[in-house]
Amino acid sequence: MNKKDECAVFQDLYELYTEEEVEDETKQWMMEHEAVCTYCQNCGKENGRNPAFHEDSEKVWGIRIMTMSLYSIFLFLAIWMSVWYLW
Incomplete structure (x- = not known):
């Protein structure tokens, strides 16, 4: 893989990173690439200062919390209905 492709992969995975x-192997590769590549270091700093990036992260976090809450309620109701039905 050439440098341009490596940088493109790094940029695509940066938010997940x-x-x-x-995964651990990917994290290790990204840490090594970020240490060597000045372009990707600068892009990472710019994303960290970008308010839209943080706003999107907060929205995703809120959606995750809502989803986990709904899963928990569904699980609770399923268990409760199963116990109630067996009595």
Whole structure:
């Protein structure tokens, strides 16, 4: 893979990398690439200062919390209905 392709892959995975949602091998590669590539270092700093990036992250976090809450309620109701039915 050439440098341009590596940078493109790094940019595509950067958000997942910052949220620590990549595998260990990928994380290690990204850490090594970020240490060597000045272009990707600068892009990472720019994303960190971008308010739209943080706003999107907050929206995603809110959606995750809502989804987990709905799953929890569904699980609770399923267990409760199963116990109630067996009595």
